[in-house]
Amino acid sequence: MEITKVDLRGLEPGQPGWDEARDAVTASIVAHGCVVVHVQHVGLDEDIRQALFGRAMQEMFALPAEAKQRNSNNDMQYGGYIGQIPGMAYESMRIKDVTDAGHISDFA
Numbered sequence: 001m002e003i004t005k006v007d008l009r010g011l012e013p014g015q016p017g018w019d020e021a022r023d024a025v026t027a028s029i030v031a032h033g034c035v036v037v038h039v040q041h042v043g044l045d046e047d048i049r050q051a052l053f054g055r056a057m058q059e060m061f062a063l064p065a066e067a068k069q070r071n072s073n074n075d076m077q078y079g080g081y082i083g084q085i086p087g088m089a090y091e092s093m094r095i096k097d098v099t100d101a102g103h104i105s106d107f108a
Contacts, residue, residue, distance in 0.1 A: 004028035005036040061091055071095060 006024045011017050028035035061068075065084055071093060072080040083091035 003032050003034060003036055005038065007038045009038055060093060068093065 004024055004027065006021050006028070008021055011021055025035050025037065068081040068083065068091075070081075075096065078092065079094050079096060081091070081093050
């Protein structure tokens with residue numbers, strides 16, 4: 001089984017190639033549950049990224065397990081806190097409606 005790789009570099013919604021790329025992404029997610037997407041990196045430079053996320057991410061994952069587990073959400077796939085899995089050094093945190101300050105303060 002090979003996971004589909006879709007190159008989105010240079011594509012824009014509504015422009016030539018977009019519909020085909022969208023269909024390939026959808027087909028891979030339906031078939032495999034995931035897709036590998038190549039995008040043109042136009043994001044934040046490393047200094048700004050660290051200033052915005054470096055401290056917050058470290059502080060969030062340093063919270064006690066009980067605090068992180070208060071962020072549970074069964075409404076979303078892979079929602080809430082995923083961690084404390086025996087034999088796996090893995091944690092994930094997905095906050096529903098992250099722009100709503102109430103959702104963030106619920107578990108912090």
